Amino acid sequence: MKTIRDVMTGDVKLVEPGQTIREAAQLMASADIGSLPVRENDRLVGMVTDRDLALRALAHGLGHDTPVRDVMTTAIKxxxxxxxxxxxxxxxxxxGVRRLPVVDREKRLVGIVALSNIAQSGDSKAANSLLDGVAQPH
Known part of the structure; x- marks a missing residue:
C-alpha cells in the first residue's frame, strides 16, 4: 500500500502573506504551478491559487501590489x-479539492499532493475516486 510520501511532490514553493500577488503569480508562472502554500513564522497559514488571483483580485480590480493575505484561503485542509x-x-x-498540502507528524510542511500525483500513483481506484469527486461541472 502506497503512502502519500511515496507520491507527493516534495519541492514546495512558498510565499508569505506580505508578499504581493504579483510575486505570487510570477512564482506560479516560473514554476508552472497553480497554487502556493502561504507560510508565516514557520507555520502554514493559508493557500493562494491561480483561481484566487483571478476571482478575488483581478475580478475585484485589486492591484498587483495587493498582499497575498488579502486573497489567500485561510481554512487550510x-x-x-x-x-x-x-x-x-x-x-x-x-x-472537492485538486491539491492538498502534506505535513509530517510534527505538522511541518513536507510536500504537496495533487490530482496528477494520485493519477500517476498506479492506484486506479484512488485516481478514479478523486477524479469523480473533483471533475464535476459547476
Whole structure:
C-alpha cells in the first residue's frame, strides 16, 4: 500500500502573506504551478491559487501590489505524509479539492499532493475516486 510520501511532490514553493500577488503569480508562472502554500513564522497559514488571483483580485480590480493575505484561503485542509493514497484521494474527492498540502507528524510542511500525483500513483481506484469527486461541472 502506497503512502502519500511515496507520491507527493516534495519541492514546495512558498510565499508569505506580505508578499504581493504579483510575486505570487510570477512564482506560479516560473514554476508552472497553480497554487502556493502561504507560510508565516514557520507555520502554514493559508493557500493562494491561480483561481484566487483571478476571482478575488483581478475580478475585484485589486492591484498587483495587493498582499497575498488579502486573497489567500485561510481554512487550510491538509493530509499527513504517512496516510494511505486511497484514503487521501477519497478525502480530496469529498472536499472537492485538486491539491492538498502534506505535513509530517510534527505538522511541518513536507510536500504537496495533487490530482496528477494520485493519477500517476498506479492506484486506479484512488485516481478514479478523486477524479469523480473533483471533475464535476459547476
Amino acid at each position: 491538509y493530509c499527513h505524509d504517512h496516510e494511505d493514497v486511497e484514503k487521501v484521494a477519497q478525502n480530496m474527492a469529498e472536499l
